[in-house]
Amino acid sequence: MRVLQVTDCHLAADPGADYRGxxxxxxxHRLSAAVEAFEPDRLVLTGDLSEDASPASYERIVDWASGFGCPVAWLPGNHDDRSRMQDPFDAAGWDAGPVIEAGDWQLVLLDSAWVDEPAGRLTPERLEPLKRLDGMRPVGIFVHHQPVPVGAxxxxxxxxxxPDAFWNATEAAGGVRFVAFGHVHQRFRGRHRGIACLAAPSAAANSLAGMPRFTPGEAAPMARWFVLEDGGRWSSGLIGV
Ligand SMILES: [Fe+2]
Ligand SMILES: [Fe+2]
Known part of the structure; x- marks a missing residue:
């Protein structure tokens, strides 16, 4: 199972808009050739797909991601507005989970975003999908906000x-192999409570990792790939242009 996480596209209503220079x-669109070369079985879009939550930006995301001919899953980020994404994404046949059966694996999509709040929160209701897992199979969690500091x-x-409520629910679920997030616009790979924590860099603009301020110099666009094997073995890395 080849999964590609694409995040933080930050498209605006105006296709000519500037985003962080x-x-x-x-x-x-520069990322498209690398996506095709990876031959994903599934795309997972992890929020900040739009910069301004405009219908036009969501239509262009649908046009782009539908072009790869594989199933698409999604969750919102702090720049998005779920109420404006739901209709166009449903019409495209996209999947918001929150639990997706992917071969031997279960992929969980958690919605940490609240309109007009830059930080993320997971209420007990939003953590509920973690209680539906059977605990016997390998699990990957996708969420927009970072549940661990990335040092920036x-x-x-x-x-x-x-984040403790999230980590407690994650431990209780059992079988979780990794937590993948966006939002941070940089590379990051760490561990918390024995579980791998991975950032996907942005498809729009990235900062050098671990800086006090957003610092240009890192390549964009990028995306994070996962290869998920039956039995729970997995690997991950980054693609760019
Ligand atoms: Fe972002
Ligand atoms: Fe964000």
């Missing part, structure tokens, strides 16, 4: 707040 529109003050001030 770059064209989000052009960068997303500018983005660590807007993390997943009160």
């Amino acid at each position: 770059q064209s989000a529109e052009r960068n997303l 003050a500018w983005i660590d001030k807007v993390p997943l707040v009160e």
